[in-house]
Amino acid sequence: MPSLDDSTRGRILFGGDYNPEQWPEEIWLEDVRLMKQAGVNSVTLGVFSWATLEPRPGAREFGWLDRLMDLMHANGIGVVLATPTASPPPWMGSRHPETLPRDEQGQTVWWGSRQQFCPSSPTYRAYAAAITEDLAARYAGHPALTMWHINNEYCTHCWCDGTARHFRSWLRTKHGTLDALNEAWGTAFWSQRYDAWEEIIPPRRAQYMRNPAHVLDFKRFTSDALMECYTAERDIVSRHSPHIPVTTNFMPLWSGQDAWRWAEREDVVSVDIYPDPKDPHGGQYNAMIGDMTRSQARGPWVLMEQAAGPVNWRGVNHPKPRGLNRLWSLQAVARGADAVCYFQWRQSRQGAEKFHSGMLSHAGEAGRTFQETSRVGAEIARLGAQVTGTRITADIAVLHDWNSWWADQQDGRLSTHLDYADVVRAWHRALWESGRTTDFAHPEHDLTRYRLVVVPHLYLLTDTAIDGLLSYVRGGGTLVCGFLTGVADEDDRVRAGGMDARLRELLGIGTVHEWWPLDAGGTVECEGFLGTLWSEEFEPAGGEVVAAYKGGELDGLPAVVRNGRAWYVSTLPEPDALRALLSRIADDAGTRPVLTGLPDGVEAVRRGELLFLLNHGRAAVTVQVPGSRPELLTGGQVSGSLTLERHGVAVLGEAVS
Ligand code: GAL
Ligand code: ZN
Numbered sequence: 323m324p325s326l327d328d329s330t331r332g333r334i335l336f337g338g339d340y341n342p343e344q345w346p347e348e349i350w351l352e353d354v355r356l357m358k359q360a361g362v363n364s365v366t367l368g369v370f371s372w373a374t375l376e377p378r379p380g381a382r383e384f385g386w387l388d389r390l391m392d393l394m395h396a397n398g399i400g401v402v403l404a405t406p407t408a409s410p411p412p413w414m415g416s417r418h419p420e421t422l423p424r425d426e427q428g429q430t431v432w433w434g435s436r437q438q439f440c441p442s443s444p445t446y447r448a449y450a451a452a453i454t455e456d457l458a459a460r461y462a463g464h465p466a467l468t469m470w471h472i473n474n475e476y477c478t479h480c481w482c483d484g485t486a487r488h489f490r491s492w493l494r495t496k497h498g499t500l501d502a503l504n505e506a507w508g509t510a511f512w513s514q515r516y517d518a519w520e521e522i523i524p525p526r527r528a529q530y531m532r533n534p535a536h537v538l539d540f541k542r543f544t545s546d547a548l549m550e551c552y553t554a555e556r557d558i559v560s561r562h563s564p565h566i567p568v569t570t571n572f573m574p575l576w577s578g579q580d581a582w583r584w585a586e587r588e589d590v591v592s593v594d595i596y597p598d599p600k601d602p603h604g605g606q607y608n609a610m611i612g613d614m615t616r617s618q619a620r621g622p623w624v625l626m627e628q629a630a631g632p633v634n635w636r637g638v639n640h641p642k643p644r645g646l647n648r649l650w651s652l653q654a655v656a657r658g659a660d661a662v663c664y665f666q667w668r669q670s671r672q673g674a675e676k677f678h679s680g681m682l683s684h685a686g687e688a689g690r691t692f693q694e695t696s697r698v699g700a701e702i703a704r705l706g707a708q709v710t711g712t713r714i715t716a717d718i719a720v721l722h723d724w725n726s727w728w729a730d731q732q733d734g735r736l737s738t739h740l741d742y743a744d745v746v747r748a749w750h751r752a753l754w755e756s757g758r759t760t761d762f763a764h765p766e767h768d769l770t771r772y773r774l775v776v777v778p779h780l781y782l783l784t785d786t787a788i789d790g791l792l793s794y795v796r797g798g799g800t801l802v803c804g805f806l807t808g809v810a811d812e813d814d815r816v817r818a819g820g821m822d823a824r825l826r827e828l829l830g831i832g833t834v835h836e837w838w839p840l841d842a843g844g845t846v847e848c849e850g851f852l853g854t855l856w857s858e859e860f861e862p863a864g865g866e867v868v869a870a871y872k873g874g875e876l877d878g879l880p881a882v883v884r885n886g887r888a889w890y891v892s893t894l895p896e897p898d899a900l901r902a903l904l905s906r907i908a909d910d911a912g913t914r915p916v917l918t919g920l921p922d923g924v925e926a927v928r929r930g931e932l933l934f935l936l937n938h939g940r941a942a943v944t945v946q947v948p949g950s951r952p953e954l955l956t957g958g959q960v961s962g963s964l965t966l967e968r969h970g971v972a973v974l975g976e977a978v979s
Contacts, residue, residue: 324567326590326622326660329364329400329468332707335661336699337364337399338681339627342390343374344670350390353668354397356687361699364400365667366626367391368457369474370436372406376453378413384460391466400468402569403461405555407450408474409436414449421446423480427527435674440480441547442488447554454555462562469590470559471626472570476548477578481524485547490519492543506813507535531733535814541728545580553587571626572618574611575743577731580724582764585618592624594665596633597650599640603751605925605938608650610750612657614722617762621713625654627665631679631691639677644694645969649936651698652971656927656934660710662702664695701955705973708954712930717773717913719763720750726765726782729814737839740806740855742779748894749778749804752901757915758908759927769794774911776904777803782810788822795828795888800911802889802904803829805856806837820860830865830885834858838876846893847872848881851902853893857881865890887911919946924966933974937966949977 329335337357342350357365367390368375375383394401415422415433421443423431431438439446461467497503500516509515514533516522525537556568567589572581574595585591593615597604615623630647632639651662669680683691727742753760753776761772765787769775775794780787780803788808795801808825810816819826820834838846838857845852849869859876865883882903883890889907894900916926916933923939932954937943943966950961952975964972 324565324589326567326624327711328565328567329402329590330660330710332710333363334655334659334702334706334710335364335400335468335624335663336702337362337667338366338664339369339666340365340367340668341370341666341670342367343371343386344672345668347389349668350393354393354399356682356692357399357667358397359687360681360692360696361703362399362667362681363703364402364468364661364663365394366402366404366471366663367394368406369404369471370406370409371404372409372453373411375406375457376411379417379449382456384456387461391461391464395464395466399466401464401466402469402471403457403467404471405450405454405457405473405559407439407454407472407551407555410439410446410449414439414446418443418445420482420484421449423478424482424485426481426525428481437478439478440482440484441478441544441551442480442482442485444484447551450551451554451558454558458559458562462559462566467563467566470556470563470566470568471592472552472555472559472568475571475573475594476552477573477576478548479544479578481526486523488547489524489540489543490522492546493522493539494519496539507533507539508813508815509533534729534732534734537732538725538729538814541577542580542725545578545583545724548579549584549587552584556587569624569626572615575614575746577724577727577743581618582724590624591615591619592626592661594627595625595654596627596629598636599632599642599646600638605650605653605936606751606754607747608653609657609754609925610747612654612659613716613720613750613760614762616658616714619658622658622660622711624661624663625651625659626661626663628654628663629679630664630681630695631683632677633679634675634677641679643940643969644690645967647691647694648698648701649938649969649971652701652934652973653925653936655702655705655709656925656929656936658714658929662698705954708932708975709929712932714759714927714929716759716761717771718753718758718760718908719769719772719775720746720753720760721765721775721777721780722746722762723765723780723782723787725812726780729782729810730779732814736837737856739842740839745779745804745855745894748897748900749776749904751897752904753908754925755897755901756905756908757917757920757926758913759916766790769799770797772799773913774800774802774908777801777807779804780807782812782814783808783822783825784812788825792824792828795886798887800887800889800907801828802891802907805858805892805894826863828885828888829883829890830862830888831880831883831890832861832863834860845896846874846876846881848893848895851899852896853881854896855894856892858892860892917947921945931976935964935966935972935974937968937970940968942967942970945972947974951975951977
């Protein structure tokens with residue numbers, strides 16, 4: 323199987339989405355000149371080119387792409403070639419309305435933007451396969467081709483009649499019989515029993531709350547239906563070019579795709595990361611997505627898209643202050659990326675994204691954005707061969723599962739303030755701020771290589787996952803579970819006692835009498851810290867109470883319980899408290915920060931033999947580093963200490979004696 327090494331060949335890929343069809347051909351030459359100036363060695367072509375390639379059904383216009391592929395090759399720039407299937411041309415919806423998605427209310431989602439396709443539509447799939455086939459046949463052997471990029475950020479959902487038929491066949495495969503489905507969905511409730519498969523529809527707009535197990539299966543189905551579209555195109559391009567790796571770009575921590583399952587079907591895992599430049603914890607978000615993507619990839623990964631400056635889809639879109647583009651780009655490399663790419667090369671002058679930044683902004687080559695991006699390109703080139711293919715080892719894993727997220731978001735839950743992704747982020751932040759490197763893992767993965775496993779909040783845990791956690795702790799691992807974990811089984815059926823009995827026994831806690839979610843912004847006092855978001859009413863059963871709730875209804879009841887190497891945290895401690903708690907547990911488990919004594923806001927990551935130091939702060943800081951080491955970005959030597967400027971980065975080689 324091809325891998326990312328086949329694309330990088332010892333260089334970190336640097337470049338971005340290139341949409342030359344938006345520009346007259348004379349601009350292409352100027353693009354190439356500036357790309358070389360900026361250190362670009364990779365462009366992603368064709369992501370939204372369907373209407374240019376196939377202006378009317380069955381037509382093929384490959385001449386322009388031939389010229390571009392040749393131009394890139396002649397200039398030493400590799401091409402990540404996209405199948406254009408994320409944005410069907412208007413003719414498709416106009417001639418084949420059944421390819422257009424319907425929303426939950428049955429309303430058509432029209433053309434005029436992008437991504438207006440029903441993943442279950444055989445017509446859409448046939449057109450997508452045909453253009454993919456011809457594209458692959460034509461360019462499989464082209465020397466510029468380094469990777470296939472299937473579709474773009476698969477994210478459409480559809481509730482149409484065609485989807486209903488497809489959903490039914492998926493359900494038949496999963497449940498076998500209608501009786502089994504009725505049982506799994508608990509359809510005895512509210513007279514929902516199905517008497518024939520044809521009665522089952524996608525969970526459309528209804529009078530009142532919908533059946534959560536039905537909605538959960540629909541989320542699973544939608545992820546799988548999109549994955550079928552992906553694998554169909556992947557198989558076509560792989561048949562033509564078995565030596566070229568295939569990817570599709572994920573949205574980060576996006577609820578629509580079970581990325582664990584998808585990643586298994588990719589040669590290369592790639593992701594698009596857009597932290598808000600205004601977010602004081604944007605660096606942690608970047609780190610978290612890097613950790614998650616590296617874990618899905620089980621090694622180096624691709625940062626397929628980021629912004630050199632502002633995006634244009636937030637309420638207020640802030641540019642990146644000086645140094646931030648460089649910091650976050652090198653941070654991705656520190657956390658395992660072998661490719662640093664942007665959306666997009668040249669900022670558009672027309673269309674919905676004309677205010678979204680590009681590597682080459684409206685300000686042109688003299689503009690700050692281009693100048694800073696070019697510096698990143700030069701530095702990335704310097705790191706190249708010493709970095710690509712190298713690994714990061716972590717002895718802590720954060721468990722994350724889409725099934726649990728989906729079950730968590732349902733109608734009829736106890737608190738709409740509970741945001742799964744925010745809780746995961748809070749726990750990752752605590753570990754990140756404590757200077758420890760973490761992987762992510764699926765709850766059914768083999769966890770034995772980790773000293774510490776944390777479960778920020780997995781409301782749904784399968785029996786297999788619970789078996790795994792039990793044997794992990796029995797085998798010597800340390801486990802910390804956050805609130806509302808292990809409550810529901812695979813079908814979103816609440817387990818007796820409010821949490822799986824074996825898990826309660828492991829954690830040393832008794833029946834959960836009640837869950838006590840907090841009001842927005844509310845806190846609950848616990849011994850030594852404040853809890854947020856959530857609290858729970860239960861008694862210890864064998865576990866030691868590490869901290870109790872203070873005052874209020876839960877006064878004296880346990881907030882944090884420990885049973886040997888298994889911990890339960892029934893609230894979300896405020897950030898400092900969570901960091902202190904997890905640091906203590908992580909120390910006991912034998913994990914260590916990458917470096918100790920770092921100034922606030924400085925991140926240290928070890929990748930292969932290299933030590934990356936990243937200053938997320940806006941003031942210069944001095945960092946003590948043991949020994950005398952080469953610094954790769956400047957080519958200098960560092961002994962004892964070094965100064966990191968605002969948003970500064972250093973990449974240190976091994977200490978020389
Ligand atoms: C991504 C998408 C790109 C571009 C970018 C803007 O979601 O893949 O095509 O729209 O966002 O931030
Ligand atoms: Zn549909």
